[in-house]
Structures are given as structure tokens and as C-alpha cells.
Amino acid sequence: MRHVGDPIAAVVAETYEAARDAAEAVVLDIDELPAVIDMKKAVAPDAPLVHEDIGSNLCYDWGFVEENKAAVDAAFEKADHVTTLELVNNRLIPNAMEPRVAVGDYARATGDHTLYTTSQNPHVIRLLMGAFVLGIPEHKLRVVAPDVGGGFGSKIFHYAEEAFVTFAAKALNRPVKWTCQRSESFVSDAHGRDHVTKIQLALDKDGHFQALRTETYANMGAYLSTFAPSVPTWLHGTLMAGNYRTPLIYVNVKAVFTNTVPVDAYRGAGRPEATYQLERVIDKAAREMGIDPLEIRRKNFVTEFPYQTPVAVVYDTGDYNATMDKLVEIADLAGFEARRAESAKNGLLRGLGVNCYIEACGIAPSHLVGQLGARAGLYESATVRVNATGSISVMTGSHSHGQGHETSFAQVVADMIGIPEDMVEIVHGDTANSPMGMGTYGSRSLAVGGSAMVKATEKIIAKARKIAAHLLEASDADIELKDGKFSVAGTDKSVDWAGVTLAAYVPHNYPLEDLEPGLEEISFYDPSNFTYPAGAYACEVEVDPETGRVRIDRFAAADDFGNIVNPMIVTGQVHGGIGQGVGQALLEGAVYDDNGQLLSGSYMDYAMPRADDLPNYVVDHSCQTPCTHNPLGVKGCGEAGAIGSPPAVVNAVIDALNRGGHKVAHIDMPLSPARVWAAMQG
Amino acid sequence: MYAFEIERPKSLADAVAAIGAEEAQFLGGGQTLIPTLKQRLAAPSKLVSLSGIAELKGLRMDDAGRVCIGGGTTHATVAREAAAHYPALAALAAHIGDPAVRNRGTIGGSLANNDPSACYPAAVLASNATIVTSNREIAADDYFEGMFTTALEDGEIVTEVRFPIPQAANYQKFAQPASRFALVGVFVAKYADGVRVAITGASEQGVFRWSEAEAALSKSFDAAAIKGLAADADGLIGDMHGTPAYRAHLIGVLTGRAVTAAAG
Numbered sequence: 008m009r010h011v012g013d014p015i016a017a018v019v020a021e022t023y024e025a026a027r028d029a030a031e032a033v034v035l036d037i038d039e040l041p042a043v044i045d046m047k048k049a050v051a052p053d054a055p056l057v058h059e060d061i062g063s064n065l066c067y068d069w070g071f072v073e074e075n076k077a078a079v080d081a082a083f084e085k086a087d088h089v090t091t092l093e094l095v096n097n098r099l100i101p102n103a104m105e106p107r108v109a110v111g112d113y114a115r116a117t118g119d120h121t122l123y124t125t126s127q128n129p130h131v132i133r134l135l136m137g138a139f140v141l142g143i144p145e146h147k148l149r150v151v152a153p154d155v156g157g158g159f160g161s162k163i164f165h166y167a168e169e170a171f172v173t174f175a176a177k178a179l180n181r182p183v184k185w186t187c188q189r190s191e192s193f194v195s196d197a198h199g200r201d202h203v204t205k206i207q208l209a210l211d212k213d214g215h216f217q218a219l220r221t222e223t224y225a226n227m228g229a230y231l232s233t234f235a236p237s238v239p240t241w242l243h244g245t246l247m248a249g250n251y252r253t254p255l256i257y258v259n260v261k262a263v264f265t266n267t268v269p270v271d272a273y274r275g276a277g278r279p280e281a282t283y284q285l286e287r288v289i290d291k292a293a294r295e296m297g298i299d300p301l302e303i304r305r306k307n308f309v310t311e312f313p314y315q316t317p318v319a320v321v322y323d324t325g326d327y328n329a330t331m332d333k334l335v336e337i338a339d340l341a342g343f344e345a346r347r348a349e350s351a352k353n354g355l356l357r358g359l360g361v362n363c364y365i366e367a368c369g370i371a372p373s374h375l376v377g378q379l380g381a382r383a384g385l386y387e388s389a390t391v392r393v394n395a396t397g398s399i400s401v402m403t404g405s406h407s408h409g410q411g412h413e414t415s416f417a418q419v420v421a422d423m424i425g426i427p428e429d430m431v432e433i434v435h436g437d438t439a440n441s442p443m444g445m446g447t448y449g450s451r452s453l454a455v456g457g458s459a460m461v462k463a464t465e466k467i468i469a470k471a472r473k474i475a476a477h478l479l480e481a482s483d484a485d486i487e488l489k490d491g492k493f494s495v496a497g498t499d500k501s502v503d504w505a506g507v508t509l510a511a512y513v514p515h516n517y518p519l520e521d522l523e524p525g526l527e528e529i530s531f532y533d534p535s536n537f538t539y540p541a542g543a544y545a546c547e548v549e550v551d552p553e554t555g556r557v558r559i560d561r562f563a564a565a566d567d568f569g570n571i572v573n574p575m576i577v578t579g580q581v582h583g584g585i586g587q588g589v590g591q592a593l594l595e596g597a598v599y600d601d602n603g604q605l606l607s608g609s610y611m612d613y614a615m616p617r618a619d620d621l622p623n624y625v626v627d628h629s630c631q632t633p634c635t636h637n638p639l640g641v642k643g644c645g646e647a648g649a650i651g652s653p654p655a656v657v658n659a660v661i662d663a664l665n666r667g668g669h670k671v672a673h674i675d676m677p678l679s680p681a682r683v684w685a686a687m688q689g
Numbered sequence: 690m691y692a693f694e695i696e697r698p699k700s701l702a703d704a705v706a707a708i709g710a711e712e713a714q715f716l717g718g719g720q721t722l723i724p725t726l727k728q729r730l731a732a733p734s735k736l737v738s739l740s741g742i743a744e745l746k747g748l749r750m751d752d753a754g755r756v757c758i759g760g761g762t763t764h765a766t767v768a769r770e771a772a773a774h775y776p777a778l779a780a781l782a783a784h785i786g787d788p789a790v791r792n793r794g795t796i797g798g799s800l801a802n803n804d805p806s807a808c809y810p811a812a813v814l815a816s817n818a819t820i821v822t823s824n825r826e827i828a829a830d831d832y833f834e835g836m837f838t839t840a841l842e843d844g845e846i847v848t849e850v851r852f853p854i855p856q857a858a859n860y861q862k863f864a865q866p867a868s869r870f871a872l873v874g875v876f877v878a879k880y881a882d883g884v885r886v887a888i889t890g891a892s893e894q895g896v897f898r899w900s901e902a903e904a905a906l907s908k909s910f911d912a913a914a915i916k917g918l919a920a921d922a923d924g925l926i927g928d929m930h931g932t933p934a935y936r937a938h939l940i941g942v943l944t945g946r947a948v949t950a951a952a953g
């Protein structure tokens with residue numbers, strides 16, 4: 008066993024109670040071996056080994072971009088000012104509303120396997136489990152992940168229980184179901200974050216960034232989970248430029264095995280870790296140099312696009328001054344001093360934290376991530392099936408587990424044709440009825456999956472136009488599509504949508520020699536670049552100096568997500584993301600003891616944010632620089648809140664303490680009352 | 690859960706008779722016991738539910754002017770019905786857990802359990818209340834015997850808790866961020882014959898009285914009276930939510946706040 012929660016035996020029984028009784032009856036003869044939890048201890052010479060056969064707990068040591076290193080070091084030598092910050096990006100335990108479930112089924116007559124599972128990407132599970140674990144070819148394995156109750160990343164990965172129920176169903180020739188208890192989730196769902204970082208920023212005397220250097224220890228846990236190595240590398244190193252024109256950047260990441268639950272992608276995945284350290288070190292530099300925190304950011308903003316960062320990626324578009332201006336307005340920064348004075352009257356320290364963020368979403372351009380070392384292609388697929396009477400089923404490889412794809416995807420297709428949204432149904436989550444797709448995470452679904460849908464719908468419209476031209480005895484160049492009706496330009500001749508679709512399936516009057524009947528198209532879309540949502544966030548807190556308790560009083564988010572399809576869904580995504588970010592900043596944190604016991608193993612000790620921990624947010628996404636390389640001009644909004652909010656909260660608390668005369672440079676998250684109070688004691 | 694029998698007696702006498710069996714246990718509101726059973730951390734062969742016993746429920750005033758609360762009375766009922774007589778106690782009950790917990794959980798269950806972070810023990814100890822059981826009466830000072838330990842014997846039911854009404858009182862609960870039980874809770878009650886201060890959440894030994902503060906406040910019921918007085922961090926709980934030193938500090942802060950609120 009390499010971590011508490013590592014599965015070692017399975018019991019199948021007729022009833023749930025009997026299975027639990029039998030599991031308790033399993034006697035384990037376990038010799039306790041020394042454990043290693045702390046990453047720096049894990050890479051020390053005499054550390055116990057998590058994997059004896061590897062001979063080291065160092066999984067990889069990644070320098071990015073290696074060729075920049077010497078120049079970065081040289082820039083530090085001659086910088087006017089260097090700010091150094093050591094910090095921890097706390098380990099988080101994902102807590103989707105629905106714990107994981109898996110049901111295996113097997114049909115002996117046909118040899119077909121079916122796995123029902125709580126997955127964000129059923130096709131990926133089919134590929135991983137079929138090809139690499141059980142040796143079942145894809146055409147004999149169906150993976151169904153219908154309505155899944157939230158994921159936040161934790162349901163991307165392939166878990167042992169999925170393989171076990173599939174295997175057991177065949178062995179027993181009957182369905183086998185497994186349901187995770189919440190306390191099992193704590194020790195078996197992949198955790199998130201857990202980076203220990205030293206970051207240094209070199210500046211000239213006016214506060215212009217000269218160079219950035221970071222060294223991060225990234226905890227992998229006891230095994231490499233599905234996407235784990237990608238998170239601290241190409242989802243983190245590539246983001247270190249942030250919104251700024253730092254000419255020289257060098258990122259070093261040491262990935263480390265420890266006797267803990269595997270760590271993998273969790274809402275934001277690598278990008279929150281990048282944003283947090285960068286926005287914290289900028290804040291510290293501003294304080295040290297006596298420069299206003301907004302000013303130092305504006306001085307260094309990237310203002311011309313496309314912008315080639317020194318860390319591989321090219322930002323296609325953005326306007327960081329616009330989101331900052333919007334933030335100043337919606338956060339009422341002008342009223343801060345008056346609010347601070349009011350708080351002071353009540354004996355409370357008010358602080359203001361501001362930061363920016365950028366993320367690489369629309370995951371991912373396959374060629375680029377391939378060059379960066381990823382093993383997956385991250386395109387997306389869509390089949391648009393127009394039925395004879397004109398209704399449409401869209402089969403997408405994206406997966407909806409709370410994001411409202413059923414609404415916004417339907418809007419996209421319905422708008423393109425000009426028919427009511429209720430004529431479009433979005434079908435997802437079943438490998439038997441949707442084309443091979445990569446699933447939902449990395450704020451990719453609309454940018455990548457939506458683009459595939461647009462491409463497929465364009466093909467549909469092109470073909471429908473030809474059918475309409477035939478029906479209207481006109482040339483297809485003269486056919487216009489508007490509000491679900493095809494007409495011949497400049498005439499009153501027209502045929503409606505259903506008239507065309509019926510002709511496609513009842514092709515009596517149809518150009519059969521030139522055109523196949525039917526109306527169904529598929530597209531695979533591989534983006535040419537990431538999308539780069541960006542924004543500026545502000546948080547105001549009140550700190551009770553007697554107890555260290557932090558209360559968030561105000562929170563404002565000005566985001567640029569490019570074009571918006573459904574403003575309400577976007578706002579909801581930002582709200583949820585900020586909730587998670589505030590959770591990380593103030594409340595959440597996995598705590599292990601030295602023997603590898605998870606001390607924060609239930610809601611008694613692991614604090615999830617609740618409604619009354621959160622203020623009313625002011626959320627704005629009116630600043631829009633459309634993405635230049637996908638057909639919808641959208642950028643993705645699912646992770647922004649979780650990426651942008653932790654530094655805002657921490658910056659605000661540090662600001663409050665400093666304004667209150669406490670010279671505190673940094674406190675590690677979560678900023679619990681006890682930690683804030685301890686920091687104030689010096 | 691493991692399988693168990695359940696009995697639902699209608700009277701106290703039947704409940705006492707029913708508990709006779711080996712490994713039988715009372716079931717109050719189930720807000721502590723049911724989660725324990727679900728995790729298979731307890732395996733009683735029989736549960737004797739106290740929920741159907743009318744004589745264990747509700748509030749009354751006795752001849753000595755005490756608020757007497759039946760052992761089977763829910764937190765929600767106390768929050769509602771004690772408000773007119775003992776507002777600090779009602780306020781405490783109103784902040785236990787969430788509405789579901791308050792509508793099921795009972796004062797008897799809370800006191801029998803004596804969780805070191807529970808709220809009621811602080812009120813009972815600071816009020817010098819009397820715990821009435823199916824067998825006897827126990828003074829608060831003799832009742833709490835350390836974390837999850839009380840003077841109750843097997844098969845003994847908390848039937849009523851009698852609270853003398855103070856001239857002034859207040860409970861300050863500083864919630865542990867995850868469980869929202871008391872990281873530290875301080876109940877201050879001022880009576881004609883002196884002030885009592887009971888601290889919950891903080892000590893390895895469970896609820897206790899802070900006698901130095903009591904002495905100072907009995908002389909002068911003002912937060913200034915305990916300025917500079919520090920609770921001893923020795924024997925206090927240290928965990929991921931706070932060190933013993935932090936808890937000791939909170940005891941001072943919260944006691945001051947409780948006194949100010951009570952005096953105001």
C-alpha cells in the first residue's frame with residue numbers, strides 16, 4: 008500500500024450491507040513502513056521510497072525554457088530590485104456533490120461490456136480502460152456517463168473501481184455496482200494543487216519586470232494519475248508570463264512522489280498555481296518598492312497582440328487595461344478609503360486586494376501540447392443529426408456535468424439556422440451515441456466542442472442550401488437562410504427549414520445524382536491555439552485583529568471571455584469559481600500527519616465554503632475581445648473564478664494587516680483565523 | 690450501519706425497562722448517534738428511542754424560578770421557548786448546527802454525549818444548572834468528567850435540566866471553520882452570588898470553569914476586569930484549527946466580549 012485509500016482488495020456481495028460486512032472480515036497483515044509526506048523530505052538522500060523500483064521519489068525535474076536559464080540568471084544579477092517569495096499552494100480535496108459511482112454490466116451473448124460511470128470524459132475512459140487496463144477493444148466496450156453531479160476535474164481520471172466493476176461483471180455474468188462513500192472520496196478521488204514554490208521577480212527601479220524565476224515542488228502523490236504530469240508543466244509553466252511583458256522567464260518544476268493520494272487536475276489545474284505565485288510576488292514587489300499595486304500591473308501589461316510570451320504560448324488577443332478600468336468602476340475602488348475608515352470605527356482592519364489573471368483555455372491545440380510533451384490530442388467532435396421533420400440531435404464529445412451545455416450548445420446551433428432552441432437536443436455522455444471526443448475540463452467545451460458543432464452545422468447548412476436551391480429551382484449562390492427559412496434573394500420564393508429536411512429524407516424531388524439524401528454531418532475540431540480569457544479581480548476583507556478572523560465584504564470580477572453565448576450561465580460559472588477560490592484561500596486544506604493519515608478526512612475538519620462565507624459578487628463580462636481563431640470567438644469561463652480569486656483574497660488580507668501596522672509579508676493558505684492571528688504575533 | 694432492534698417507548702418507565710438489555714443504547718435526536726452508526730463506529734444491539742416520550746419534552750418554570758428543560762427537548766424548541774426567560778440560553782441553542790440538527794438534536798443527547806466542542810455544556814456549567822436523571826439530581830460541577838465522559842451511569846436518562854436564571858449572561862461561540870462546533874465557546878453568567886465563566890471547545894478535558902476570570906468578574910462585571918488575565922494554554926487542544934496558545938488567547942477575547950454583551 009502506498010497511501011491511505013490505496014485499494015487492495017474488493018468484495019462483491021448480494022447486498023450493500025453484506026459487502027461491507029465481508030470487507031470488514033478481510034484481515035490485512037500489514038507491516039507498517041516509514042512514510043514520506045513532505046516533498047522536500049521525500050527528495051532528501053535517505054528518504055523512504057514510495058516506489059522502490061524507481062530508486063528515487065523525484066518523478067521528473069523540468070526546466071522551462073531551459074535555453075532561457077542563463078539569460079534569466081544574468082538579468083537577476085543586474086536588476087535594481089529583486090523580490091523573493093516562498094509560498095505553498097495548498098492541497099485541495101475536490102468535493103463534487105455526487106461521489107463517484109460505477110456499474111459494470113456484461114452481455115454474454117454478444118460479449119459486450121458496459122460501464123456506467125461518473126466521468127467527465129467517457130471516451131477517454133473507454134480508451135484508457137479498454138486499451139491499457141482490461142484489453143477490451145472499443146467496439147466491445149460502451150461507457151455511459153449520463154447525468155453526473157459535478158466533477159471539477161476529479162472525474163476526468165480513470166479510477167481502479169471502474170476497471171474492477173467491468174471485470175467483475177464479466178466474471179460473475181451480472182451487473183456489479185460500486186458507490187463511493189464521502190469518506191472514501193476524501194482518500195481516493197485525486198486531490199488538487201499541492202505546490203511548494205519559491206518565486207523571484209527582478210525589476211528595474213521604476214517597477215518594470217525584467218525577469219522571473221520560479222522553483223516549484225509539485226506533489227504527485229503515490230501514483231501518477233491520468234493527467235498529473237501535465238498539470239505542473241504545460242498547464243503551469245506556460246502561464247508564468249501572466250498578463251505581463253516579462254521578457255525573461257525560467258520555470259523549474261520538480262515532481263515528487265509521496266505517500267499521499269494522487270494529485271491531478273482540479274478546476275484551473277496548474278493555472279491557479281501559476282496565477283497565485285505571480286500575483287502574490289507582484290503584490291509583494293509593489294509593497295516593497297512603494298508602488299501602487301494597480302500601477303505596477305498597468306506598467307507591465309501586454310498591450311499589443313498577438314503576443315509571443317517567453318514561455319511558448321502566443322496570446323491572440325486581450326485588453327488588460329480595459330478589464331482593469333472596468334474593475335476600478337464595478338468594485339468602487341474610489342470608495343475604499345471611506346469604507347476602511349468605517350471598518351476602523353468598528354475595530355476592524357479593512358484591506359483591498361487586486362490582481363489580474365490570464366489562463367490558457369480551450370484545451371488544447373494538439374500539435375502544441377504534443378511538442379510540450381503531452382500524450383493526448385485534445386480536439387473535440389460533434390455530429391449534427393437533422394431529423395426528417397427538422398428537429399436536431401447534436402451528439403457532442405464534450406460532457407455536461409453541471410455546465411448547462413444542453414442550453415448554451417442548443418442556442419448556438421439554433422441561432423445558426425434560425426429555429427427555436429427547443430428543436431435542438433444536445434446528446435452527450437455515451438460512447439454508443441456520440442463520436443469519439445475528449446470530454447469536458449480546461450474550459451474547453453464551448454471553445455473546442457462548440458467549434459466542432461459550428462463546423463458540422465455549417466456543413467449541414469451548406470447541404471440544406473443545395474436542397475433548397477433544387478426545390479426553389481434557383482442557383483445555391485442565390486439562396487439566403489434567415490429565421491429558419493431559405494429564400495431566393497430578391498424574390499418571394501422560399502421554403503422553410505422543415506420543408507428542406509423532409510426532402511432530404513423523402514427524396515422524391517431531390518438532386519440524387521449530385522447529392523446524397525439525408526442530413527447528418529460530423530466534424531472534428533482541433534484548435535490552432537489556446538484561448539486566453541483574462542481579467543482583473545478585487546476583494547475587500549475585514550480582519551478582526553483580536554481573533555484573526557477574515558470576513559470577505561466585497562468581491563468584484565471583471566472578465567474578458569470573448570463573445571458570450573449565455574450570460575446567465577457565464578455568471579453562474581464565475582460565481583462558482585470564486586466560491587471555490589475563496590474556499591482555497593480561506594478554508595480548505597488537506598492535512599496529513601507524518602504517518603500518512605489524512606487528518607482532514609471529513610467535513611468535520613475539511614472546511615468547504617458555505618453561502619455565508621461568501622459576499623454578493625459583482626461580476627462583469629462586458630469587456631470582450633473575441634478569440635481570433637475559433638468560429639464563435641469564445642474563450643471559456645469555467646475556471647476563471649477559481650484561478651483569479653485566491654490571490655485577490657490573500658492580497659486583501661495582507662493589505663489589511665499592513666494598513667493596520669502589522670508588517671506581515673505573506674501567510675500561506677488557507678488563511679484560517681489561527682494562521683492570521685499567528686502571523687500578527689510575528 | 691449494523692442491524693439493530695429499535696423500541697419506541699411512550700413513557701420514561703418503559704424506557705428505563707427497555708434499556709435493560711446488553712448493548713442497548715438510547716436514541717435521542719440521533720444527530721450524533723446516527724452518524725456514528727453509519728460509520729460503523731458503534732454496534733448497539735438495540736436502540737431505545739426517547740422521541741416518543743411526552744414527559745421528556747418541553748420547557749416549564751419551577752417554583753424556584755428556574756427554567757426547566759425536558760431532556761428530550763430539541764434545540765429548536767429551546768431557541769424558541771427559552772427566549773423570554775433566558776435569552777442567552779435560547780441564543781446558544783439557535784446557533785447549534787443547522788436547522789435540521791436543531792429540529793432533531795436534543796439537550797439530553799448533547800449533555801449525555803459531552804462533546805468537548807459542544808455548546809450546551811458551557812451553558813449548563815456556567816449556569817450551575819442541575820441535571821435531573823431517571824435516578825437522581827446531579828449538580829453541573831459534578832456532572833462533566835472530561836471529553837465524552839459524564840457522571841451518567843449506564844441506563845440513566847437525562848430527564849430534565851434546571852437552569853437558575855442569571856441577572857445577565859452571554860455566550861460567545863467562535864466557530865471552527867469546518868464543523869462549526871465551538872473552536873472556543875465562552876458562557877458568562879452573572880448571579881447575585883457571583884459570576885461563573887465556562888469554557889468549551891478549548892480543553893483536552895472538555896468543558897471547564899475559568900476561575901481566575903470568575904473571581905475578577907465577580908468583583909467587577911466589566912471586560913476591563915479581565916484585561917491582562919491570560920488563560921493557561923497548558924492542557925488546551927492543539928490541532929489543525931488552532932494551537933493551544935491561540936485557544937488560550939481566544940478564551941480571553943471571547944470572555945471579554947461575552948461580558949460586554951451581557952453587561953450591555
Ligand SMILES: Cc1cc2nc3c(=O)[nH]c(=O)nc-3n(C[C@H](O)[C@H](O)[C@H](O)COP(=O)(O)OP(=O)(O)OC[C@H]3O[C@@H](n4cnc5c(N)ncnc54)[C@H](O)[C@@H]3O)c2cc1C
Pocket residue numbers: 714715716717718719720721722723739760761784785786787790793794795796797798799801802804806807808809845846847848868869870871
Ligand atoms: C451537522 C451537525 C452540526 C452540529 N453542530 C453542533 C454545534 O454547533 N454545537 C453543538 O453543541 N452540537 C452540535 N451538533 C451536535 C448536536 O447538538 C447533537 O444533537 C447532540 O450532540 C446530540 O443530541 P441528540 O439528541 O441528537 O443525541 P443522539 O445522537 O441521539 O445521542 C447521543 C448520545 O446521547 C445518548 N442520549 C441521547 N439522549 C439521551 C438522554 N435524554 N439521556 C441520556 N442519554 C441520552 C445516546 O444514547 C447517545 O449516546 C451538531 C451535529 C451535527 C450533525
